[in-house]
Amino acid sequence: MASxxxxxxxxxIKHQGDLYVVVEFQxxxxxxxxxxxxxxxxxxxxxxxxxxxxxxxxxxxIVSVSFQTMQYLYKSGDNYAFxxxxxxxxxxxxxxxxxxxxxxxxxxxxxxxxxxEGSPVSIQxxxxxxxxxxxxxxxxxxxxxxxxVTKEIKLDNGLVIQAPIFIKEGEEVLVNTETGEYSARx
Amino acid sequence: xxxxxxLKDNPxxxxxxHLRLEIERLTREFFWTQNFVEASTPIALRLAGQEPYLxxxxxxxxxxxxxEYQFYLRTSPEFALKKLLATxxxxxxxxxxxxxxxxSFGGTHNTxxxxxxxxxxxxxxxxxxxxxxxxxKYIGKKLAIDKLRYRGKEIDxxxxxxxxxxxxxxxxxxxxxxxxxxxxxxxxxxxxxxGYQVDGxxxxxxxxxxxxxxxxxxxxxxxxxxxxYDYPTSMCSLSLRCEDKRYAQRAELYIGGLEVANGFGxxxxxxxxxxxxxxxxxxxxKLGRETWEVDPDFIAALxxxxxxSGGIALGVxxxxxxxxxxxxxxxxxxxxxxxxxx
Numbered sequence: 001m002a003s004x005x006x007x008x009x010x011x012x013i014k015h016q017g018d019l020y021v022v023v024e025f026q027x028x029x030x031x032x033x034x035x036x037x038x039x040x041x042x043x044x045x046x047x048x049x050x051x052x053x054x055x056x057x058x059x060x061x062i063v064s065v066s067f068q069t070m071q072y073l074y075k076s077g078d079n080y081a082f083x084x085x086x087x088x089x090x091x092x093x094x095x096x097x098x099x100x101x102x103x104x105x106x107x108x109x110x111x112x113x114x115x116x117e118g119s120p121v122s123i124q125x126x127x128x129x130x131x132x133x134x135x136x137x138x139x140x141x142x143x144x145x146x147x148x149v150t151k152e153i154k155l156d157n158g159l160v161i162q163a164p165i166f167i168k169e170g171e172e173v174l175v176n177t178e179t180g181e182y183s184a185r186x
Numbered sequence: 187x188x189x190x191x192x193l194k195d196n197p198x199x200x201x202x203x204h205l206r207l208e209i210e211r212l213t214r215e216f217f218w219t220q221n222f223v224e225a226s227t228p229i230a231l232r233l234a235g236q237e238p239y240l241x242x243x244x245x246x247x248x249x250x251x252x253x254e255y256q257f258y259l260r261t262s263p264e265f266a267l268k269k270l271l272a273t274x275x276x277x278x279x280x281x282x283x284x285x286x287x288x289x290s291f292g293g294t295h296n297t298x299x300x301x302x303x304x305x306x307x308x309x310x311x312x313x314x315x316x317x318x319x320x321x322x323k324y325i326g327k328k329l330a331i332d333k334l335r336y337r338g339k340e341i342d343x344x345x346x347x348x349x350x351x352x353x354x355x356x357x358x359x360x361x362x363x364x365x366x367x368x369x370x371x372x373x374x375x376x377x378x379x380x381g382y383q384v385d386g387x388x389x390x391x392x393x394x395x396x397x398x399x400x401x402x403x404x405x406x407x408x409x410x411x412x413x414x415y416d417y418p419t420s421m422c423s424l425s426l427r428c429e430d431k432r433y434a435q436r437a438e439l440y441i442g443g444l445e446v447a448n449g450f451g452x453x454x455x456x457x458x459x460x461x462x463x464x465x466x467x468x469x470x471x472k473l474g475r476e477t478w479e480v481d482p483d484f485i486a487a488l489x490x491x492x493x494x495s496g497g498i499a500l501g502v503x504x505x506x507x508x509x510x511x512x513x514x515x516x517x518x519x520x521x522x523x524x525x526x527x528x
Contacts, residue, residue: 016381027290030395030403031421031438031448034239035288038399053399055392058383150197164195179513181196 001059004037010114010122012044014061015052019044021097021114021122028053044121047096065114065121072109080105082113082120093120101125104177106157128174130186131155139165150182188517189525199517202510206518209325209506213281213302216324220317222277222304227266229283233481234258235265236423236466238389238473241287243297258478259285262499263303264424265484268452271307271495272487279304281502291524292516294444298523299515300502307495311435311451314498315413318439318447319347321500322411325509334411335511336442341410343441348412353433355414359402368418368432373397389469390420406440413437423462425450426494439500441508449498456488 007013013020020041028036035056042049054060070082070091079092080102093113095102097120104125105111114122135154150162153173161175163182172186193199214224232255234242242258249255260266263280270278281302289295306313322343326332333340356364360380367373373393377384382396406412415437419427422434435451453459463480470477506518516522 026293028294028399029239029286029289030399030445032237032240033391033395034389036395036399051404053396055383055388055396057385057387162197179198181198184191184195 002062004054004056004058004060006062007037007039007054007060010065010067010112010124012063012065012114012116012121013039013041014063015041015050018046019063019116019121020050023049027056044116063116065116067112067114067124069110070113072105072107072111074107075102075105082111085110091115091120093123097121098123101177103159103180104129104157104175106131125177127178128176128183130172130174131157131159133163133167133169133171133173136163136167136169136171153182188520188522192525193520202506202512202517203520205329205510206506208329209509210281210300210502212325212328213321213502216321217279217304220277220320222279223275225263225267225270225275225278225280227263227270227280227282229260229285230257231260231266232257233478233483235261236463236470236480237261238466238469238475241289241475243285243287244476256478261286262301264497264499265481267303267305267497268492268495269484269487271305271492272490276308277304277306291527292514292522294504294507294515296503296515296519296522296524299519301499302502303497303499305452305495305497308493309496310494311415311437311449311496311498314449314496315349315415315437315439318413318498318500319411322505329509331509334441334508336444336508339408339442341407341442341508343411345410347410348407350412350414351416351433352414352418353416355402355406359405360397364418365432368420390418394418394421403440403445404443407442407444411439411441411446413439422450422453423466424453424459426453437498444504444508446504446508447498447500449496452492452495452497454488454492454495456485459488460485 007025009022011022020043022041024040026038028038036053038053040051068084070084073081073083078095080098081092083090112124113120133153134156139151149165151165152160153163153167154160161182174183174186176183188199240261242261245257246254247257262284283298284301285298326344332344334343353364356362367376370390374384377393377396416428416433417436419434422436425434425436427434437449439447467477503515503518512518516524
């Protein structure tokens with residue numbers, strides 16, 4: 001059994017006989033009380049998401065998952081293909097497990113894949129990813145009093161985001177993958 | 187994230203920050219128009235509160251001869267504001283920074299956070315429940331915001347708010363009469379029966395929260411804000427007891443499952459209060475935490491006499507989070523702890 005301090009995004013917990021991958025966790029202190037860890041996790045077979053809150057002194061059964069850096073290759077039907085750059089082995093991951101992160105994938109991107117018994121169970125993408133701007137129409141400066149004018153730009157993987165009007169086609173930008181927002185010029 | 191660099195090119199974060207400043211201004215305005223006096227009390231305290239599970243941030247204060255004194259950054263302005271009630275002030279509030287060490291950097295916590303606390307004397311806990319409701323509605327109307335947002339859920343707050351006693355909630359969601367589970371042994375049996383891990387280190391409050399956090403809290407305030415009130419007396423060392431002395435006048439506000447405020451019908455009996463604080467101090471010691479004496483000046487203020495009072499502390503950052511629909515507390519705080527560390 002492991003301590004709750006080992007709960008991280010991507011680890012796999014055995015709970016009441018089923019395997020769950022942790023998608024989110026947060027330390028909380030309810031009502032000036034002692035510390036708890038709120039854990040959102042997804043059932044690896046049914047896909048159902050549950051939330052369990054553990055007191056930090058409790059123990060959890062964490063099953064061994066190996067985390068490997070892999071490179072994104074391409075989309076194949078509903079799946080996403082990655083390559084383990086140390087063994088050159090190729091794996092495919094179910095679209096459900098990739099979830100919303102799919103829209104940030106671009107060819108050649110390094111991600112961390114959690115592998116359990118030879119199958120991928122989780123993916124972690126960088127917090128900021130660099131893209132090339134492929135479309136950035138000149139902005140129409142509207143009647144914004146605040147001066148916070150943005151415009152839509154398209155990135156090299158097809159992702160469309162809002163960016164400041166000074167961004168031009170051909171530039172490289174960083175996108176915050178937690179919010180999906182423009183972060184800075186690269 | 188909310189550093190100057192994040193704000194500079196991000197209209198969403200700019201809007202959140204501007205709304206934050208506006209909400210703080212409107213909060214003050216609301217209390218001024220209700221004839222509350224704005225108080226100002228120390229952040230650095232020689233004797234901090236005795237809450238068993240809170241960790242005040244220790245700081246050293248030195249005199250010109252390099253003699254150092256151990257102080258603590260307040261976890262709330264509670265004792266200082268009650269001392270002001272003993273001077274004859276009747277309606278007071280304070281907005282200021284408070285600190286709780288060893289809590290999460292982000293999500294719904296930041297070590298340094300902004301709290302508003304207010305007291306009415308004479309007053310009861312029903313008064314501050316109504317004040318809180320009026321405050322949210324005042325801000326909402328001024329900012330033309332008609333829904334609070336938390337974790338993808340929209341919550342109506344301009345209409346009726348809910349109230350429920352803790353006992354009613356246990357009956358509704360757990361199907362038990364909390365009267366039968368006010369002793370640690372019974373609650374331990376119930377927790378075990380419901381599949382929770384239980385061990386010798388679990389205090390009554392831990393067992394209470396294991397069940398409450400997993401089976402009750404997520405239901406609270408999903409459609410409209412809810413005040414839940416009257417907690418088991420053992421969980422309320424600063425509250426007046428209810429008529430049924432097994433419960434005490436503590437109330438918490440939940441919105442969208444998020445705990446936003448915690449208040450009490452104030453316990454003002456100096457003997458009972460000192461006894462409770464000494465008990466909390468003993469628990470701190472048992473839990474291996476730093477201890478300091480129970481503030482004798484606070485007990486003296488109670489001895490001088492304070493009229494029946496109600497007081498509540500509300501997390502301003504969480505309130506801003508709800509009004510703006512920010513994704514994380516770090517988005518409503520300029521240069522949060524995590525921003526400064528990264």
